[in-house]
Amino acid sequence: MKKRKMTLLILGGFILLFIIVTVFNTMMIKSKQPKPHTTKVVFSQEEAIEHLSKAVTFKTVSYQDRRKFDFKEFDKFITFLQESYPTVHKQLEFEKINDYALLYKWKGSNSSKNPVGLTSHYDVVPVLKGTEANWEQNPFSGTVADGKIWGRGTLDDKIGVIGILQAVQYLLNEGFKPERDMYFMFGFDEEIGGDEGANKIVNTLKDRGITFEYVLDEGGAIVEDIVPGVDQPVGVVGISEKGSVTAELSIEGSGGHSSQPKDHTNIGRIASAIAKLEDTQFKGDLRGPGEDLFEFVAPEMSFGMKYVFANKVFFEPVIKKILLGKPASAALIRTTIAPTIFQAGEQYNALPEKATAFINLRLMPGDSLMDVKKFIEETIDDDDIKVTVTGSEASKVSSINSWQFKSIQQAARNVYDNAVVAPYLMFAGSDAKHYDMISKNTYRFLPVQITSEDLNRMHGTNEHVSIEKYLNAIKFYVEVMKEAAK
Structure with missing residues (x-):
């Protein structure tokens, strides 16, 4: 009896100690959010609205088949920029790289310091044939109605181009002069990889010996209901982007009549191989940018969620289970598998001699193409299926403890004072990956507060942005240029 009491006392002591330690850990985590300095930027809203509205009307569409580009529309867009921002084009150095990529240089008072670069793109994705009638407003009308600007590019990413130029124009009119040089770089083929736009800009600047302190591109945004346990909107700044890999699985063998099939x-x-991959999946691992995100948002969580994330060493299996429960959060902590194309057969009563499947994988930083190939081959366990893997690995991971990241975070807080601004891992691709070559850090952030519905509209139907959110984007670009000057 005494032995049992002693065991219970020891167990109770361990439990009490565990509670004390974990509650102490929870109470000790401090906010990583800088105090906002509310922006006082005031400019002509009518002019800003008119410029984005007009920008949308130019059909600067990127096609996978580059022969379909209508470069007359691109020429007209460039002329529109020159006519709309005469002060910018007079006071900044301006040149066209590879005819259609745009490069602006704002010379600072101390050019010995590494410059800062802001980049966006003015090409847009096509409107899917057959969906035109589903648009509430013509996708290239630039209609302003109900407090919104409508059309392709209002979110992705003419808002970035126009927002940056509006901000530069404002600062020029205010007599602001940056200390370090600033570059503004606008691609024209980001939607198909940026090889002729951003890549050519990078090669040009590399030849000139330019190294950036940081480059800021589109990417993350200020998103509502993105992190469990956080009531405020979360501004996610991409510090890396996942790699994009295409895996081809193919098998060849005798066909024959469908009346006498093999088992x-x-x-x-091929279907069995895909099923095995979907059932197995890559293991989740809370590391890198995914881990950084939760270190920044944990102090802002409700107590229960804060308690879990403050004691990750004890609760990591629970955290992983929570994150793997939703596709968006699962993608933060593992390489993802998405079968996208299946090709086989031409006749309903003839067995195909060949079957092929294509799988798109988005790679976590640290996972290599070789890792992917090995994982697929071991998982499907079928020597007759040929596996070919091509693509790119994740970009480098940029600093979150540097003044570069903190200046972006501060600028975002100055405009969105109720937002939690944190680093994260970007799932999609951007032009930022090209700038890794010539920049100490590359960040990805579209300074617009959006919903999950807005995300679907970016490449879908009824793309639009509220006027208020667009004007806030301009204010952010003003603030980030001021912060970079500090």
């Missing part, structure tokens, strides 16, 4: 046909074996 395992070519289609069946």
Whole structure:
């Protein structure tokens, strides 16, 4: 009896100690959010609205088949910029790289310091054929109605181009002069990889010996209901972007008549391979940018969630289970698998001699193409299926403890004082990956507060932005240029 009491006392002591330690850890985590200095930027809203509205009307569409580009529209857009921002084009150095990529240089008072670069793109994705009638406003009308600006590019990413130029124009009119040089770089083929736009700008600047302190591109945004346990909107700043890999699985063998099939046909074996991959999945691992995100948002969480994330060493399995429960959060902590194309067969009563599947994978930083190939081959366990892997690995991970990141965070807080601004891992691709070559850090942030519905509209139907959110984006670009000057 005494032994049992002693065991219970020891166990109770351990439990009490555990509670004390974990509650202490929870109470000790401090906010990583800088105190906001509310922006006082005031400018002509009518002019700003008119400029974005007009910018949308130019059909600067990127096609996978570059022969479909209508470069007359791109020429007209460039002329529109020159006519709309005469002060910018008079006081800044301006040149066209590869005819259509735009490069502006604002010379600072101390050019010995590394410059800062802001970049966006003015090409847009096509409107899917057959969906035109689903738009409430013509996708290239630039209609201003109900407090919104409508059309392709209002979110992705003419808002960035126009927002930056509006901010530069404002600062020039205010007599502001940056200490370090500032570059503004606008690509024209980001939607298909940026090889002829951003990549050519990078090569040009590399030849000139330019190294940036940081480059800021589109990417993350201020998103509502993105992090469990956080009531405020969260501004996510991409410090890296996942790699994009295409895996091709193919098998060849005898076909034959469908009346006498083998137990395992070519289609069946490829389908089985895909099913194995979806059932297995890459393991989740809370590391890198995903871990950084939660270090920044944990202090702002409700107590229960804060308690869990403050004691990650004890609760990591619970955290992983929570994050793996939703596709958006699962993508933060693992390489993802998405079968996208299946090709097999031409006749309903003939077994195909070949079956092929294509899988798009988005790679976590640290995972290599070799890792992916090995994982697929070991998981499907079928020597007759040929696996080919091509693509790019994740970009480098930029600093979150540097003045560069903190200046972006401060600028965002100055405009969105109720937002929690944190680093994260960007799932999609951007032109920022090209600038890794010539920049100490690359960040990805579109300074607009958006919803999950807005995310779907970016490449979908009824793309639009509220006037208020667009004007806040301009204010952010003003603030970030001022912060960079500090």
